[in-house]
Amino acid sequence: MASVEILDKALEVIREYPLCDSCLGRLFAQLGHGVENAERGIAIKTILHMTLVNDYRKGKDVVRDLTALAKVHKPTRRFLASVGIKVEEESCYICGGLLTEVEKYADAALPLLSEVDFNSFAVGTTIPREVLDRESQVVKKFLITTGESIKHEINRRIGKELLRHLTGKRVDKLRPNVVVRIDLVTGKASVERNPVLIGGVYLKLSRRVSQAKKFGDVKTTLTEKLAYVKDVFGGGEHVVHVSGREDSDARMLGTGRQLVVEVKQPVKYRGSVPPLKDDDVIFIPSTFTTREEVRRLKEKAKTDVKLYRALVLSERELSAEELNKLGELSGKTVTQLTPRRIKRLSPRKKRVRMVYELAWRLVSPHVFELYVRCQGGLYVKEFIHGDGGRTKPSVSEILNTYLEVLELDVLAVE
Ligand SMILES: [Zn+2]
Incomplete structure (x- = not known):
């Protein structure tokens, strides 16, 4: 846009609407950086003033334009007053003076x-x-x-x-x-x-800690354990966002699982969170993080590969040779109806997950240890005991015996 065009456009507008310096300058805000709109507006009005006064002196008929400008430009009012034309100041058509201060x-x-x-x-x-x-x-x-x-x-x-x-x-x-x-x-x-978001990883060493809700013989929750993070920032409440979940009676070992602690209504946005280490939970905080990271964590949980260790009790005696049948389950796709133990609104939702690898070791005729490497989201306990036929195939089905999961640990989230 050439300077003549700017002035023509500005005059066109001023003829119709009285505009303050800011509102006039703002119409050309994208032209010229580092200048505030009011300065732009003043510059335009000054040049219009000089041009019109010059035209007036040459005898051109510019009184109407001068009058229009005078409504929003003091030097023009003074000039017109000096030639006997009185013009009243008018407030800005757009902002009504709001932008002045x-x-x-x-x-x-x-x-x-x-x-x-x-x-x-x-x-x-x-x-x-x-x-x-x-x-x-x-x-x-x-x-x-x-x-x-x-x-x-x-x-x-x-x-x-x-x-x-x-x-x-x-x-x-x-x-x-x-x-x-x-x-x-x-x-x-x-x-x-806005909330403070702190990332980190946790390990769960106890079989009586749930993630958020207390029930049965759960003695505490991960959320309770991490309440001290809220206090670091003087927050009102906190929420723990975890990448996936494990059952309250399953330990979370290895390198731990990622989580984000969200502290709501903090009064401080600076502070360092000390790590937590007790008999139940280890929490190693990392850095301040973002809402996008929380979404990514939740999404990632669906595709993460997990390694589990289970201690399993069999109703009938098993031999080491029989256990070798479990090799059939490696690389299998498992279909699971929502487990009976989980109360849901849609109880018959179907879930399909991969089991990549199994390893096993007979501990005694009725007890064996099982390692399951699988896709995130597999209901591992149900995959082992079969959930009354709601999970297929299952370890119980292959071994043709009732199974009970005595212990479950998450060894790795890959
Ligand atoms: Zn204005």
Whole structure:
């Protein structure tokens, strides 16, 4: 866009609508970086003023254009007054003066922000509906394609103002710690505190720890064990997102399983989480992480390869030779109806998972140890005892005996 085009377009708009410096400059926001819209607006008005005054002196009939500009430009009002034409100042058609000192709205948020120890923030504002409507009316009428939205300018300017008062903070529109919400209709501000997400891995050494809910002889939960993470950040509550799950009576050994602790409503976004190590659970925290990582973890659980160890009791005596029949199950696809022990809304959902490899060792005539390497999501206990025929094929079916799983451990999540 040539400078003449900018001036022509600007004059066209000004003839019809009185616009403040910001609202006029914003129509050309995409032209020229590092200049605030108000500065752009002032520059355009100054050049229009110089051109029109020059034309006037040459005797051209530009009084109407000068009058239109004078409504929103003091030097032009003064010039016209000097030649006997009095023009009243008018308020901006789009913002009605809102943008003149929109920075003052930041004041309401500052005391709220001082209560939170955060690193990054974003600004969100509620702008009067009619202001947005009038803006889109002007943009459409003059086919403005070089502009910025008023919402964008307001959020940016309030953000800048906040930065002036807050040292060491930064604006992060994508993943802010806190979102400053300002309602320009009421002038009220609020601060939304986004959760802190901490990644890590855990090992479960006890057979009486469940992931989230207490039942039966479960003595504690992973969620309870990790409550101390919430306290590090002064959070209101916390949720543990785990990549897959194991039964409460199954141990989680080896290199552990990945999880993310989500701390809601924190008052601090800095802090280091110490590892946890007791008789039940080991938790090794890693880094701050993101919501996308939580989604990835949950998705990954479906495709992860898991290695299990089970200690199995057989109703009838087995020989080492008989156990060798289990080789047939390697590389098999297993079809499972939702186990009877799991109460679900759709109790007859079908699940299909791969069993890659099996290894076994007879411990005594009624007890054997079984290693199962399989796709994530396989109900391993059911794969062993068959769940009354609801899982096919199963170890029980192949060995033609009733089986009971005495112990189950997750040895590896690959
Ligand atoms: Zn305005």
